[in-house]
Amino acid sequence: MVALSEDEIRTAPKALLHDHLDGGLRPATVLELADEIGHPLPAADAGSLARWFASAADSGSLERYLETFAHTVGVMQTPAALHRVARECALDLAADGVVYAEVRFAPEQHLEAGLTLDEVVEAVVAGFVDGAAEAAAQGYQIRVGTLLTAMRHAARSMEIAELAVRHRDAGVVGFDIAGAEAGYPPTRHLDAFEYLQRENFHFTIHAGEAFGLPSIWQALQWCGADRLGHGVRIVDDLDLSDPDNPKLGRLSAYVRDKRIPLELCPSSNVQTGAVASIAEHPIGVLRDLRFRVTVNTDNRLMSRTSMSREMALLSEAFGWGWADLQWFTINAMKSSFIPFDERLVLINEVIKPAYAKVLGS
Numbered sequence: 001m002v003a004l005s006e007d008e009i010r011t012a013p014k015a016l017l018h019d020h021l022d023g024g025l026r027p028a029t030v031l032e033l034a035d036e037i038g039h040p041l042p043a044a045d046a047g048s049l050a051r052w053f054a055s056a057a058d059s060g061s062l063e064r065y066l067e068t069f070a071h072t073v074g075v076m077q078t079p080a081a082l083h084r085v086a087r088e089c090a091l092d093l094a095a096d097g098v099v100y101a102e103v104r105f106a107p108e109q110h111l112e113a114g115l116t117l118d119e120v121v122e123a124v125v126a127g128f129v130d131g132a133a134e135a136a137a138q139g140y141q142i143r144v145g146t147l148l149t150a151m152r153h154a155a156r157s158m159e160i161a162e163l164a165v166r167h168r169d170a171g172v173v174g175f176d177i178a179g180a181e182a183g184y185p186p187t188r189h190l191d192a193f194e195y196l197q198r199e200n201f202h203f204t205i206h207a208g209e210a211f212g213l214p215s216i217w218q219a220l221q222w223c224g225a226d227r228l229g230h231g232v233r234i235v236d237d238l239d240l241s242d243p244d245n246p247k248l249g250r251l252s253a254y255v256r257d258k259r260i261p262l263e264l265c266p267s268s269n270v271q272t273g274a275v276a277s278i279a280e281h282p283i284g285v286l287r288d289l290r291f292r293v294t295v296n297t298d299n300r301l302m303s304r305t306s307m308s309r310e311m312a313l314l315s316e317a318f319g320w321g322w323a324d325l326q327w328f329t330i331n332a333m334k335s336s337f338i339p340f341d342e343r344l345v346l347i348n349e350v351i352k353p354a355y356a357k358v359l360g361s
C-alpha cells in the first residue's frame with residue numbers, strides 16, 4: 001500500500017491530546033518576542049533557529065531535551081506574548097486539520113515578569129479563543145481545551161490543581177505533571193491528585209517516557225490518572241517472545257482492560273532516546289493489541305512536526321491508511337476531557353462523515 005502523504009492527511013480531521021504550548025511556537029515568533037525583551041537566542045534567523053531547536057532537542061536524553069524550553073518559556077512572560085503564542089497555536093493546529101486539541105503548559109513558569117497564575121491562564125485561554133475564532137473565519141473548525149501542567153521537580157502542584165479547578169468553566173479541561181521523570185515519581189504530588197479526584201476533575205500524568213513501569217503503575221494505581229502522557233514503556237510489561245501468542249503482564253492487562261488512553265508521541269520519543277526509530281516504535285504492537293492508542297505531537301517546534309506529519313511517518317512505517325487514522329482520531333476524541341455529549345458531536349458530525357468520504361463509503 002502506498003503511504004498517505006502529509007498533504008493528504010492534512011485534509012482529514014484529527015484530534016490531538018498531547019501538545020505543549022511552550023513546545024509549539026513559530027520560530028519567527030520566538031525571534032520577535034526575544035527581540036522585544038532582549039532575550040539572547042542561539043540563532044539569528046527563523047531557519048537557523050528552527051534547526052537549532054530540533055538538533056538541540058535531538059539529544060537522546062529527556063533532561064537535555066527539556067533545556068531547549070528556556071528559549072520558549074523565556075519569551076512567554078507577558079499577557080501579550082502568552083496571548084500571541086496561544087492564538088498562533090490554535091491557528092497552526094487548525095490549518096493542519098486538527099479539529100480538537102488539548103494544549104498544555106505550566107503556568108508557574110510564566111511568572112518572571114510579575115504576572116499572577118490566574119493572569120497567565122486568562123491570557124492563554126483568551127489567545128486560544130481568539131485563534132479559534134479567526135480560524136473559523138478562514139474556514140477551519142477547531143476547539144482547543146487547556147490543560148494546566150505542574151512541574152514535577154517543583155512543589156506547586158496543589159496550587160496548580162486549584163488553579164485548574166478555578167478555571168474549569170472557562171476553558172481549562174484538565175491537569176498534568178511534566179518535566180524530568182527519573183527521580184520525580186508522581187506520588188510526590190499525591191495530595192494534588194487526591195484533591196482533583198474529590199473535585200471530579202480530569203488529569204493525565206507524563207509517565208513511562210524516560211522511566212518505566214513503576215512510574216506508570218504509580219500514576220494509575222496511586223494517583224488515579226485518567227490517561228498516560230506517553231506511557232510507551234508499557235511495552236516492558238508485554239512478553240512478545242512468541243509472536244503468535246503475546247502475553248500481557250498484570251499492569252499492561254489493566255491498562256488495556258480499562259481502556260486507559262496512551263498519549264503516544266512518536267517523534268519526541270526518538271529525540272529523547274525513549275525509542276530507537278519510528279519504525280521500531282511500540283505504537284505498532286500496541287495498536288495491534290488494541291490498546292487505547294492515540295497519536296500526538298508533544299512539541300511541534302522541537303520535533304519540527306505536526307499532527308499530519310506524525311501520522312504520515314506512521315503511515316509510511318506501518319502501512320497504515322485512512323481506517324487506522326480514523327481509529328486513532330476517534331480514540332483521541334473518546335479519551336478527551338470535554339463532556340461526553342460534546343465528544344459525540346465531534347465524532348458523529350465532523351470526524352466520521354469526513355473519513356467516510358475518503359474511505360469511499
Ligand SMILES: O=c1[nH]cnc2c1ncn2[C@@H]1O[C@H](CO)[C@@H](O)[C@H]1O
Pocket residue numbers: 020021022023062066069073104105106109149178179180206209268298299
Ligand atoms: O515530553 C516531555 N516530557 C516531560 N516534560 C515535557 C515534555 N515536553 C515538554 N515538557 C515540559 O513541560 C513543560 C510545560 O509544557 C515544558 O516547559 C517542558 O519542561
Ligand SMILES: [Zn+2]
Pocket residue numbers: 018020178206229298
Ligand atoms: Zn509531553
